[in-house]
Amino acid sequence: MKEREKEKKNMTMDRGSESSSSESPTRxxxxxxxxCLRATSKSDEWSAADVLxxxxxxxxxxxxxxxxxLVRFRQPFKNGRTGLNKILHDAYKKKETSVLVRVRRGPHEFVELQACVLPGDSSSGKKNYLLRSIADANYVVGFLDTTESECYRLQGSRASRMVSALTRSKAQDGYVSYPWEKKMQEMLSVPNSGNFISMLFLPKASDRVASRYHDVEDTLARANAWLNAAQASGVPLVFMNIQTESLLTKISGETASSTVNSGSLADFSNVANESLYGFEDYHGVDIGVVRAVRLWYAPIGGELSIEIKLKDDDTKLGFAISRTEEGFIFISSVIDNSEENAPATRSGLNHVYRAARDTCRLLVVSRVSNQRVLPWMVSSTGAIxxxxxxxxxxxxxxxRHTKVPILLHVFLWDRALASSIGAANMSPKVVHSNQNKPIETDDGSHQPLKLQRDSVGDLSFRFQDFSFSSNWL
Known part of the structure; x- marks a missing residue:
């Protein structure tokens, strides 16, 4: 009887254990x-199959x-990520930072990465260790405790994660150093001086006290007239661009009262063509905005440098200079006698001058000893x-007196002219012609061209009364 009860009890326990084991989930x-913590375009988790x-x-x-x-540690790692972190900590303390990590991707694919141990964030109180790729110092990976099925799911979602990463990815900007001094010495035809040329036109004052100004359209028209006049006089330049340029100034009195204000967006239509408009800053000071016009232009054929070397027996340079109404300095005469062996002849300046004269161009001087000598501004009074x-x-x-060579830059009207001038300098030809053409007056008589009184900005000066034929340097 007792044996039957014992057997029955054992059967009940077996069923209970079977039931409990069938109900517990598979571990x-x-x-x-x-x-993957950090990556670069050189090495990221999407770039190649051999990257972790x-x-x-x-x-x-x-x-x-x-x-x-060499010490090997294989899965399973005791205590998971914590145990692995301890292994890396001990290796880092012993300065054994070279690590080869071998990973499994899917059931049968294996990938290896040669890396070094790197201390990570210790904000939580425990220092975590990371691995940095030897091939790419910007590629860093860490470790996570997870399950095998979760890893398979993550590996299978690689395509969707790539799309998600693309959506989140942003181009980053920053500052990088640049060797400006070296580039400005090596990459410019004239060191530390660019080839961009411009002329600034201030709006013309419409009264003597300069409280009112002509509008922007008038300034644009004056810039256009100056450009056309320069081209008509023989200056070999070409239009590049034109823009308005805002200049801030403090205004008061009649100027402030007569100025169109731009206090709101609704006022923009009123100032669209105004050369001067004003507003108040937060201190109540009247600020005026002057709208000037900047005209960009360039020589048709670029600039040509001519070096004039001097000798002890040179008594003159052999050329004369003058200036156009538009403010351009140009070579007005060059000695035409090769027997005198003047510096202008030896340097080939006479050949360039003759080429300019034959094409009805002015030989405009743009730089003297690398200093630009072009006009650069028109004042509100109209002076250049x-x-x-x-x-x-x-x-x-x-x-000439100090025997220091002169470096002139001149405007060219044909890029192919530079090479032909270089060849001509080797065997200069003697051309006997009168370069100083007289001006015909209203009564039919002829007289030499003479320079007149000149005014620049607030300064005035008078030239000597001489003709080009006697204006030798």
Missing amino acids: ELKVISIE QSGDIVEELRIGSSAGS RCYDTVSLSHKLSLH
């Missing part, structure tokens, strides 16, 4: 997976830089800010 296999990707299962670590010191021929003549004469 997931816990593993350590890779987490998020979701790869860590199978083995080989720590050590030589075969004798440009260089004085008297001071330039004095500077060139000082070059």
Whole structure:
């Protein structure tokens, strides 16, 4: 009787154990997976199959830089990520930072990465260790505690994660150093001086006290007239661009009261064509905005540099300079006698001058000893800010007395002319012709062309009354 009850009790216990075992879920296999933390275009988790990707299962670590010191750690890692972190911590303390990590992707694919141990974030109180790729120092991976099925799911979602990463990806900007001094010395035809040329036109004042100004359309028309006049006089330049340029100034009195205000967006239509409009800053000061016009132009054939070397027996340079109404300095005469062996003849300046004269062009001087001598501004009174021929003549004469070579830059009207001029300099030809053409007056008589009184900005000066034929440097 007792044996039957005991057998019955054992059968009941067996059923209970079977029932409990059938109801408990199957345990997931816990593993350590890779987490891609930082990547670059050279090496990221999407770029190639031989790069570690998020979701790869860590199978083995080989720590050590030589075969004798190599230590292997294989899955399963005791205590998961914590245990793996301790292994890396001990290796880092022993300065054994060279690590080869071997991971599994899917059931049968294996990938390896040669890396070094890197201390990570310790904000949580425990220092975590990461792995940095030897091939790309910007590629860093970490570790996560997860399950094998979760790794497979993450590996299978690689395509969708790539799309998600593309959506989140942003181009980053920053500052990089640049060797400006070197580039400005090597990449410019004239060191530290660009080839962009412009002329600034201030709006013309419509009264003596300069409280009112002509509109922007008037300034644009004056810029256009100046450009056309320069081209008509023989200056070989071509239009490049034109723009308005805002200049801030403090205004008061009648100027402030007569100025159109731009206090709101509704006022923009009122200032669209105004050369001067004003507004108040937060201190209540009246600020005026002057709308100037900047005209950009360029020589048709670029600039040609001519070096004039001087000798002890040189008594004159052999050329004369003058200036157009538009403010351009140009070579007005060149000695045409090769027997005198003047510096202008030796340098080939006479050939360039003859080529300009034959094509009805002016030989405009753009730089003297690398200093630009072009006009650069028109004031509100209409005066052109440009260089004085008297001071330039004095500077060139000082070059002759000190025997310091002169470097002139001139405007070209044909790019192919530079090479032909270089060939002509080797065997200069003597051309006997009168270069100083007289001006015909109203009564039919002829008289030499003479320079008139000149005014630049607020400064005025008078030239000597001489003709081109006697204006030798």
